[in-house]
Amino acid sequence: MNRIVERFLQDKILELIKDGFGVKIHNTPLVRNECGVASGYFDGEGKELEIAIKRPQKEWVPIFIHEYSHYTQWKDDCKVWRDIDKVYETVNLWSWLSGDDEYTDAQLERCKIATQRLEQDCDKRAVALIEQYNLPISKDHYIQSSNAYILFYNICIEQRKWYKKSPYSDPRINGGMPKKFISEKDFGKVPAKFNKLVVKEFLD
16 A cells, blocks of 8 residues: 555544544445445544445545545535435435435435535535545546536436445546536536446446
8 A cells, every 4th residue: 555545544533533423444446324335434423434445445545544434524514414414304305215204305406405505515525625635546536436426416306316336437428527527517417328327237
């Protein structure tokens, strides 16, 4: 492992532990919890960060940075973090995906936009960390994957399904994404090719 990356991981894991968080490393491709499956997961209320590392290091290290960036959102109590908390008082995306709850289109749209804002803010924080610590991670590739993840939420809501494998790490998808963060006005604009591929190959 690159020594800069190793030192970064050691420092941030120690910071999380000192702040009372459990850090769970899974030797699996995905981690499963009450919300479904994901490459990693941050739980501010339960004070846990989980990460799946059975994949190339160049893939799971950026995921750790992303989840750590959610931790900084929680710690800063930033607006997007407070906003998603307010949304989840009335709409729970995960219970809706599992079929346990029903919501109006307006409620789901509000939840989608709040989630997209949260995730993009998280990824902007992650890119800032990559720059600050001079981590050997392609910012262009990271931003492309971030854009794919943001757009995926449209398909998630439309199909009422989460993914079974990560679509935003697939080069057929993120390779066609912009190398700059998409603007909020474009959060709902899903390329037809992207939509078709995700629905065909990636949904649970």
